[in-house]
Amino acid sequence: MKEGTVLIIGRPNVGKSTFLNNLIGQKVAITSPKPQTTRFPIRAVYKDQRGNIIFVDTPGVFGKAEDLLSRQINKKTLESIQEDIDLVLYMVDHTRRRDFEEAKVLGIVRKIEKPKILVINKIDKTTPSYLAQYKFLEKEFDRVHMISALKGKHIKPLIDDIFKFLPEKKGESEVDFHEKPTPILNIDxxxxxxxxxxxxxxxxxxxxxxxxxxxxxxxxxxxxxxxxxxxxxxxxxxxxxxxxxxxxxxxxxxxxxxxxxxxxxxxxxxxxxxxxxxxxxxxxxxxxx
Ligand SMILES: Nc1nc2c(ncn2[C@@H]2O[C@H](COP(=O)(O)OP(=O)(O)OP(=O)(O)O)[C@@H](O)[C@H]2O)c(=O)[nH]1
Ligand SMILES: [Mg+2]
Known part of the structure; x- marks a missing residue:
């Protein structure tokens, strides 16, 4: 049995929460076409016969965090990075250009000294595509996956890879499945x-x-x-x-x-x-x- 924590990070609107919801099979985090939908980190557990993946869906890192709300949201994402994590999923949206905001998130991701997977999302959409701008990042990452979070495409190989990076479960589980129904959420x-x-x-x-x-x-x-x-x-x-x-x-x-x-x-x-x-x-x- 494996068990570990996986941080999902990326700029607003790339599909982080959509990915988690579709994987878990129920709405754990709200989603919308507007940026900054997620305002605080949401933890939810995916489990199968291989073990437990504790996902942390973070609020999208905002490029221009000038107002109080944006600053608070960014702070929460930065705090999640300090937590004990085993793997990072850096999610990007190939239908949007790599801009200063992306550079800001990438700067944060580069500083995290953990295994990292680049997840290129929204491959169900073919135009516009700035894929080349993201492919360029491949060599910096341990793995690269191209998925559609919305359509649930190519999710399985990603989960297979995630398990490869997680440690064997030590002692008692951090999450007790007998006590609580799944998915286990950190919100009331x-x-x-x-x-x-x-x-x-x-x-x-x-x-x-x-x-x-x-x-x-x-x-x-x-x-x-x-x-x-x-x-x-x-x-x-x-x-x-x-x-x-x-x-x-x-x-x-x-x-x-x-x-x-x-x-x-x-x-x-x-x-x-x-x-x-x-x-x-x-x-x-x-x-x-
Ligand atoms: N076409 C397409 N749309 C997607 C895909 N994944 C997410 N979306 C859409 O992108 C928008 C943003 O999705 P969210 O999951 O809220 O994005 P997020 O990264 O959690 O955004 P924040 O919480 O603001 O950081 C929604 O309208 C989703 O339906 C995908 O694979 N394909
Ligand atoms: Mg979200």
Whole structure:
């Protein structure tokens, strides 16, 4: 039996969370077409007869981290690098040019003294392609894999290779599969539901709006065997964003709620009542750790 920790790192939007979700077979980390969807490292365990891979999905490293939120997000990714890891998956998106942001992530990756696999994602898309700009990196990495995280293409050879780099399991497992269902996540159910709501908000709102928002779930209470009540606050930095989040006649907030509820119901086969409220607090970013 093997067991080890694998850090997934890359710039925003390359498909890190999509890869993890498809591998685990359920949504462990929210995803969206917008950069900086993941805001804190998510740990989830993949297991098969060969052993356990503890994946750490990190927030995409942002090139221009000028605002407080971006700085905090980048800090969290840098902190994950300090943890005890056995292997690094450096994920790139060949449909985007290698730019200063990529150079920044590459600089971080180069400093990690661990085995590294270059994962070139989105190969289901053929145009545009800047593959040559990434192929050039091959010699710096222990292995190179070309995958489609979204379509689940060429994932198996990557997992086979990951196991090759992991140590034999020593003593008791870091993760106890008898106690907890898989996938084992480092977040509680309130955070999980808040993340789902934030995902819908990322999908439905535009421009800078998603980056002004945080979601906090205050209460999850079973009302009956089949119905669960959830109370959540959508916190934004200014009243003009609050207006957009509520939408005309409450259209936007209703749609966010509807999509989040639908997904919770599909996952659990139970009914949910989502009580969503939008509030303004210009200082929420200062309070998150
Ligand atoms: N065509 C294609 N799209 C993909 C693939 N993998 C991910 N995507 C899309 O790329 C977008 C970003 O995916 P995420 O998984 O949220 O990216 P991420 O790297 O976790 O991004 P951050 O959390 O912001 O760092 C989403 O719209 C995904 O559907 C892929 O293999 N092919
Ligand atoms: Mg992500």
């Amino acid at each position: 159910s309130k955070t999980y539901v808040a993340e789902l709501i934030r995902e819908k908000l990322f999908l439905l709102t535009r421009d800078e709006v998603p980056y002004t928002v945080n979601v906090e779930v205050e209460e999850i209470t079973p009302r009956s065997e089949n119905l669960t009540y959830v109370k959540a606050k959508i916190i934004t930095t200014a009243d003009r964003y609050k207006k957009m989040l509520i939408g005309k006649g409450g259209k936007m907030i209703k749609e966010i709620g509807r999509l989040a509820r639908k997904e919770l119901e599909l996952m659990s086969n139970k009914k949910f009542y989502l009580d969503l409220e939008v509030i303004t607090d210009p200082h929420w970013q200062e309070r998150i750790e």
